[in-house]
Amino acid sequence: MSVAASQAPEPAAPARRRKGGVDMPPVVEKVVIPLVVLLIAILLPLLPFISDNAALMQQMAVAVAYVVMALGLNIVVGFAGLLDLGYVAFFALGAYCVGWFASGYWAYANHTKGVHFLVGGFIATREGIHFNFLLVILIAIIVTSIAGMIIGLPTLRLRGDYIAIVTLAFGEIIGRLAVNLDSVKIGAIAVTAGRQGISPVDRIDLPFLAPFTGLNLRPWYWFAVALVAVVLFVNFRLRDSRMGRAWVALREDEIAAVAMGVPSVKTKLLAYATGAAFGGMAGTFLASLLNTVNADQFQFFFSILVLAMIILGGLGSIWGVVLGAIVLSGINNYIIPDVINEVPSKLGFDFDMTQITFAIYGFLLLMMMILRPQGLLPERRHKMELAEHVETSDETLYTARA
Amino acid sequence: MEAASIPAGPPASQRIRALLGTYGLTIVLLILPVYYAIKDLSSEGDLSRLGENLVAGLSNGAIWALVAIGYTLVYGIVELINFAHGEVFMIGSFISASLIGAFGLTVESSTVPIFFGMLVALIVAMIGSGTLNVLIERVAYRPLRSAPKLAPLITAVGMSFILQNVGLLWKGGNQQGVPDLVNAQHNLFTIFGVTIENSDVLSIGVTVPLLLLMTNFIGRSRLGKAMRATAQDPEAARLMGINVDTTISLTFLLGGMLAGAAGLIYAMYQTTIWYFQGFTGGLIAFTAAVMGGIGNLRGAVLGGVIIGFIQQMSDNRIGSQWTPAIVFAYLVLIMTFKPSGLLGEQTRDAG
Numbered sequence: 001m002s003v004a005a006s007q008a009p010e011p012a013a014p015a016r017r018r019k020g021g022v023d024m025p026p027v028v029e030k031v032v033i034p035l036v037v038l039l040i041a042i043l044l045p046l047l048p049f050i051s052d053n054a055a056l057m058q059q060m061a062v063a064v065a066y067v068v069m070a071l072g073l074n075i076v077v078g079f080a081g082l083l084d085l086g087y088v089a090f091f092a093l094g095a096y097c098v099g100w101f102a103s104g105y106w107a108y109a110n111h112t113k114g115v116h117f118l119v120g121g122f123i124a125t126r127e128g129i130h131f132n133f134l135l136v137i138l139i140a141i142i143v144t145s146i147a148g149m150i151i152g153l154p155t156l157r158l159r160g161d162y163i164a165i166v167t168l169a170f171g172e173i174i175g176r177l178a179v180n181l182d183s184v185k186i187g188a189i190a191v192t193a194g195r196q197g198i199s200p201v202d203r204i205d206l207p208f209l210a211p212f213t214g215l216n217l218r219p220w221y222w223f224a225v226a227l228v229a230v231v232l233f234v235n236f237r238l239r240d241s242r243m244g245r246a247w248v249a250l251r252e253d254e255i256a257a258v259a260m261g262v263p264s265v266k267t268k269l270l271a272y273a274t275g276a277a278f279g280g281m282a283g284t285f286l287a288s289l290l291n292t293v294n295a296d297q298f299q300f301f302f303s304i305l306v307l308a309m310i311i312l313g314g315l316g317s318i319w320g321v322v323l324g325a326i327v328l329s330g331i332n333n334y335i336i337p338d339v340i341n342e343v344p345s346k347l348g349f350d351f352d353m354t355q356i357t358f359a360i361y362g363f364l365l366l367m368m369m370i371l372r373p374q375g376l377l378p379e380r381r382h383k384m385e386l387a388e389h390v391e392t393s394d395e396t397l398y399t400a401r402a
Numbered sequence: 403m404e405a406a407s408i409p410a411g412p413p414a415s416q417r418i419r420a421l422l423g424t425y426g427l428t429i430v431l432l433i434l435p436v437y438y439a440i441k442d443l444s445s446e447g448d449l450s451r452l453g454e455n456l457v458a459g460l461s462n463g464a465i466w467a468l469v470a471i472g473y474t475l476v477y478g479i480v481e482l483i484n485f486a487h488g489e490v491f492m493i494g495s496f497i498s499a500s501l502i503g504a505f506g507l508t509v510e511s512s513t514v515p516i517f518f519g520m521l522v523a524l525i526v527a528m529i530g531s532g533t534l535n536v537l538i539e540r541v542a543y544r545p546l547r548s549a550p551k552l553a554p555l556i557t558a559v560g561m562s563f564i565l566q567n568v569g570l571l572w573k574g575g576n577q578q579g580v581p582d583l584v585n586a587q588h589n590l591f592t593i594f595g596v597t598i599e600n601s602d603v604l605s606i607g608v609t610v611p612l613l614l615l616m617t618n619f620i621g622r623s624r625l626g627k628a629m630r631a632t633a634q635d636p637e638a639a640r641l642m643g644i645n646v647d648t649t650i651s652l653t654f655l656l657g658g659m660l661a662g663a664a665g666l667i668y669a670m671y672q673t674t675i676w677y678f679q680g681f682t683g684g685l686i687a688f689t690a691a692v693m694g695g696i697g698n699l700r701g702a703v704l705g706g707v708i709i710g711f712i713q714q715m716s717d718n719r720i721g722s723q724w725t726p727a728i729v730f731a732y733l734v735l736i737m738t739f740k741p742s743g744l745l746g747e748q749t750r751d752a753g
Contacts, residue, residue: 083552085559154738160551161483165688166737169730172685176727300681304559311556351571358570362563369557370545 033377037319040326045225048218057217061289063329064224065282070309070325071231071318072278077307078316078379079244080271081251083164086151086171087306090144090276092178092298094283097140099198099293104128108187121211123202133204133288140280148276149269156265171303178295197294204288212288220289227285228322231278235318238274247271248316301358305332308361311368314375323377336360426739427693430732431708434715450595455714461602463710464609465671468664469687470694470702471616472535472657478633478697479653482551485558486538488684489565490658494531494665495675496572498523499580502669508581516583520666524608527662534565535658536651544647562681569677577676580669601671608667612660617699619656629653633697682726686713689733695743704744 043050047060069091076084099105107127109115116124118132131139151170155163182194192198204223205211212219238244246267249257258264287293305328313324341353353360368375435452442452469491476484501523507516542557584604589597620626631639632649640646668683669675690709694701712732716725736743 077552081552083555154734158737158741161555162692162737162741164555165483165685165692166734169685169689169733173727173730173734176724176730180723180727304563307556307559315552355570355575356567358563359567362560362567365560366542366557366564369549369553369560370542373549373553 037323037377040323044326048221054217057221058289059329059333061217061220061224062286062333063326064221064228065285065289066306066309066329067228067322067325068224068231068282068285069279069306070313070321071228071235072275072282073306074275074310074316074318074321075235075238075247075278076271076275078310078321079239079251080247080268082152082155082268082271083161083167084272084275085164085168085300085303085307086174087167087275087279088298088300088302089147089151089171089174090279091283091286091302092174093144093147094140094280095287095293095297096178096192096198097136097143097280098201098284098287099193101129101131101139102133102136102202102288103130103198103200103293105193105198105201106189108189119202119205121205123205123211130202133202133206133284137281137284140284141277144276144280144283145273148272148274151276152269152272156268168300168303171300175295175298175300178298182295192295193293194295197292197296199292199294201287201291201293203291204285214291224285227281231281232318232322239318243267243270251316304361304365308365310375311365312376314378317375317377317379320375320377320379324375331360332357422739424740427736427744430735430739431712434712438715438719448595451718453594453596455718456711457596457598457602458718459711459714460707461605461671461710462714463690463707464605465664465667465706466683466687466690466709467703467706468609468612468660468667469683470691470706471613471699472661473688473691474694474696474699474702475629475653475657477691479629479650480543482543482554483558483688484535484538484543484654484657485555485684486542486561486565487535487657487661488680488682488687489562489569490531490535490538490680491661491665491668491683491687492569492675492677492680493534493565494527494662495669495679496569496665497530497662498527498666499573499578499669499675501526502581502583507583509583509585511583520583520670524663524666527666528659529662531662531665532655532658535654535661539651539654544650562684566677566681569680573675573677575677577674580673580675582670582673584670605667605671608663612663613703616656616660620699625649625652685726685733686729689729689736692733692741693736693743695745698743698745701743701745 044060044064048057051057069087072090073084073087076082076087104114104126106115106129109127109129112127114125114127115129117130118135119130123130151167155166158166178192179194181191182196184191203212203214204220206223209219212223246257246262249260249262250264250267254264306325309324309328310321311324312328313322314320336353336357343353344351438455439449439452442449469487472487472490473484476482476487502519505515505519505522507519511519538561542561543554546554546557584600588600590600590603591598620629628639628644628649629652631642631644632646636646639649668679686709687706690705691702692705693708694703694705696702709729709732713725713729716722716728720728
């Protein structure tokens with residue numbers, strides 16, 4: 001701000017006109033949106049007491065898992081400003097951790113007697129490898145953090161668009177591996193079950209609690225909410241930590257940040273690793289909830305869905321991301337398939353709404369970026385930055401060139 | 403001075419890095435052909451299979467070169483990856499396939515109607531794709547010129563998704579056959595045991611004149627000069643009286659036209675089209691552009707041919723289901739070893 005002001009010495013600065021952007025009325029901005037968020041924050045944990053509808057429970061549990069995922073991507077894209085288009089890779093790795101370490105998939109492990117670790121009850125007698133779910137989450141966190149760093153390494157020297165493409169390439173490679181490793185076998189069993197999928201996988205079984213079942217979805221929902229609470233706490237603490245400030249500094253101006261002593265390599269790698277770990281956590285939960293690990297789940301589309309969530313909510317804004325994730329997963333899992341699916345055919349067109357889901361998200365990304373790039377619930381710093389860019393728009397063309 | 407007489411070179415680690423930066427990519431590129439050449443020589447005693455891979459790779463690569471030029475032109479002028487470019491290529495395929503269907507051309511048609519029908523399809527596909535690309539720039543990129551760099555990239559992804567769905571609704575979710583007008587698999591002649599097919603001739607025969615036209619236009623004409631000036635420094639170009647907006651539109655038009663031409667060749671070459679071809683094709687062509695050095699026209703052509711070759715090798719020897727993964731792995735390798743590409747200078751983003 002001060003730099004822009006010193007360049008253009010006009011003391012009586014006119015009201016900042018936001019060219020090409022839409023500001024909501026102050027009432028909406030200051031009162032309505034925060035109220036909605038507050039309402040969601042209060043209602044979400046209480047939902048199981050309000051309704052007992054199994055389909056709704058399932059959808060809400062998925063939505064809450066998407067919140068975890070979006071919060072993870074938000075660290076990479078929102079905080080550190082590294083556009084990651086291959087986030088689905090971490091979903092895949094987390095899910096395969098469940099498929100490999102908590103299912104009957106490796107039927108011949110330990111001479112068909114199975115490998116069991118901290119599991120009890122019925123599962124302890126089954127073949128395959130069965131680890132306790134908390135342990136699987138831990139494994140997933142380790143695996144995805146390492147994968148995140150590996151994906152981050154080639155992008156360290158790059159900036160901007162290149163990072164997006166390299167991460168996209170990595171995401172596609174992982175997706176391809178998930179499909180193709182079906183033909184590569186360890187012993188008698190393929191590494192991944194490809195499009196057929198690894199199913200069933202173990203349900204979550206926590207110590208001191210009855211094992212989760214597919215019939216009663218309430219515990220799943222509670223577990224997801226607990227996961228979000230943990231992730232939210234970590235996110236807030238990280239944002240205000242030294243590391244969080246380093247991420248934002250790198251996002252705002254890498255050269256200046258490095259000159260101020262921010263270690264760029266370490267900071268970026270940690271952003272990738274943290275974001276990936278959250279993705280992996282959500283992946284394990286989703287795999288167990290959906291009871292399958294299937295290569296068809298790990299498409300590029302998923303990366304864009306999560307990206308659209310954080311853009312809708314507001315890049316870098318934690319509450320915004322929560323809002324965006326819930327709204328979009330509602331649109332994705334409920335409104336498009338159940339509410340407006342028939343609309344085009346009623347209007348005489350020959351397609352369903354579910355067919356054009358891609359276009360809906362594409363349109364959403366486009367409109368958000370043009371009309372309200374700061375998102376529904378903007379991060380304060382990001383909003384300032386966007387406004388500042390508009391002020392100096394006459395001097396820049398796409399990017400200012402040094 | 404004694405110290406001055408001994409030239410103190412950089413430390414060994416830095417020299418190794420520099421060496422890797424210069425030759426690493428070349429070595430990585432040579433691994434596949436050299437490996438298969440040795441394997442062929444030892445098992446079959448001649449290199450005709452490798453030669454066939456090379457020819458097919460060349461004609462396949464010509465298509466990717468045309469698409470890659472679109473990426474490179476746009477990147478050169480606005481420093482933005484036009485993520486929707488692959489979809490422009492896909493729409494080009496769809497336009498030409500629809501036209502060929504509308505003309506009622508089939509395999510049985512005689513040569514003259516086929517030739518003129520394809521010529522008209524080529525021109526219409528080029529104009530259609532070019533216009534589409536200009537519209538994309540108007541809608542998705544121009545309003546965001548002053549925004550942070552993340553913004554136009556995200557709208558580019560959004561645009562690409564919208565166009566993919568347009569393709570999906572237009573031709574449906576399955577692969578669609580295109581009449582094999584040029585008899586693509588027909589063996590035209592054989593040199594040194596390497597057969598040249600009709601499709602190879604078509605692809606090279608359309609690509610080379612287009613490339614010559616393009617380089618001449620950019621190198622010789624007034625508008626081409628304006629493009630180069632804008633790419634170098636938009637601010638100075640504007641001060642010299644160049645209409646920067648028009649020049650940018652022109653760049654998108656040219657890139658889109660080449661993608662449209664590539665779309666027609668692809669439809670004839672593969673005889674199937676699919677709404678998803680733009681996504682994979684776009685990424686492959688982008689890899690080609692980066693391999694050659696983004697912003698560099700000759701580099702895009704070279705990269706396209708190399709990627710076409712890699713793709714053929716992988717399709718033919720490893721299995722086509724692995725091809726995208728292999729091409730993307732090359733993309734990552736290039737980014738690691740030499741982000742500026744084979745012929746590119748260092749750019750600000752890929753330092």
